[in-house]
Amino acid sequence: MLKHFTPFLIVLAAFITGHAQDNPFEKGYIIQNNDTIQGYIKSASDLELSKFIEFKPDLNTSSAVIYSPTDISEFHFTESKAHFASVKAEIIKGSVSQEADRFAKQLLRGYTNLYKLQLPEEEQATVLRRQYTFLYVLKKGSTYYTLGTYETQNGDIVRTNKRYIGVLRVAFLDCETYVDNLDQLKFDDKSIITEVIKYNTCRDQTQETTLVGTKIKPVVKHGPEVSMTKLYTPENKINYNLDAFTPGYNNSSAYGFAAGYFWDITQPDKSRKYTGKLGVTLMYYAYEYDSERSKKSSGTATYIRFPFSVQYNLKDALTSATTPFLNVGFTTQFALSGLKSDIVPLPSIGFGMYHKRMRYSFLLENDGLSLTYPKILNFSVGMRLDK
Structure with a gap:
């Protein structure tokens, strides 16, 4: 875990330092x-x-x-x-x-x-x-x-x-x-x-x-973000045959923690209601499940994740101190260790708000295309570094 996490923190710290000095x-x-x-x-x-x-x-x-x-x-x-x-x-x-x-x-x-x-x-x-x-x-x-x-x-x-x-x-x-x-x-x-x-x-x-020539520059809100993740599985469902978050056996449970960076991009001349949100995070994930012999098994995994969503702002994205929003999108992730990961986007819906320089959000991801598959709930807190 540490060998993957340390380089990520170094790159993230350098990126934050560089952007904090934007003029x-x-x-x-x-x-x-x-x-x-x-x-x-x-x-x-x-x-x-x-x-x-x-x-x-x-x-x-x-x-x-x-x-x-x-x-x-x-x-x-x-x-x-x-x-x-x-x-x-x-x-x-x-x-x-x-x-x-x-x-x-x-x-x-x-x-x-x-x-x-x-x-x-x-x-x-x-x-x-x-x-x-x-x-x-x-x-x-x-x-x-x-x-x-x-x-x-x-x-x-x-x-x-x-x-x-x-x-x-x-x-x-x-x-x-x-x-x-x-x-x-x-x-x-x-x-x-x-x-x-x-x-x-x-x-x-x-x-x-x-x-009159006007090449309108997008307005980018950006900053570090941390999150907590919890897996919810339907009862009495076995062998989902999924590799992304569950090992494929009954009574799976899991939680995780992540740190990363987000970019919220608004094109003012097009719309202030709709924005695009991108991110990159490194997540540590711990899970346990009942194996085929009814024995409790556990493990850990590390993922690099790339969430993307289209965000609908309920107030002006550029001028309001508090801006509630809804979003829909998907997350692509790759396993660095632990569980094998299929490169399949996880559909997501969510809501949250900006309050001054802070960003709070809940994101619900579906571990597959069927609504009967496990759900992953993420709660994230971010801080804007843009001026």
Whole structure:
């Protein structure tokens, strides 16, 4: 056991040490009073960047300067090519409307510029269509047009106001040849971008409208994880003919302990509800069973395991301090010692939650494809090391 476990701990410690020193600042620049200032900007979600940024002229600078949308006009990330600008947006929720200065990600540059602004939960104005956590802002000359869809609920009745359609009609009135088909316009990036390009071309065919390059980087939560494992076998079942966790005889019981590392990957521009969770763990496993001669036998085994699951987050995966989740997936494992292991993925379902920097989860694995086969219950605790 020790000869397998010691190298694993050394590699895990080196990996953790290296990642604990990750620098969250990305090379970029800000524009202030028409001056371009090179430096480093703290990488964060679009929502976190909407109200302020942290900027360092040099990575060795001990403290960062905080800039709000009234301090600078634009900022740009060099690696991801994401470009943000200060915009004026109309925030509407119910009967309350207010104008706010925010940083919004630029999607289009041309006769008009198009931006996308993420909203915090308390400013979102939808009841059923919870995916609409954002607004679009169209800048035409010095005028800003806020494009949003809103829902209000009165008892069991939910009313939808596709206000963005009316706002676009007003903004596009000065192009006589523009063909209005806005009633069918969907509220998503592809549809809004296509319509704005169509208007820009109609208004000024000599000026090219360009998509602003945004190579969206995935957000990765990662850190060490430890777990406990317990085997549950159906009563009066003998000879499962499985090698993964049971030796194949009646009254099998087992428990295990594992240590490893996990990666929880979110692609923000695709979805914050669905994430992919990967892991690698080394597990020590002790078992006992009744042999063919009704004698109690026991043994130990060591596995290296590779769990994978698709995770559904019940709250925003990037901004919520506490995020409950459900997951479904499989685990592939290889025996390093003890029981022989077939390389067959173990189907799994589970649930858990993130609370601040901690990850708690329960995972139920099935030792085979039949529901009558033994079940393996895992309880895991992980700690995030990402910034």
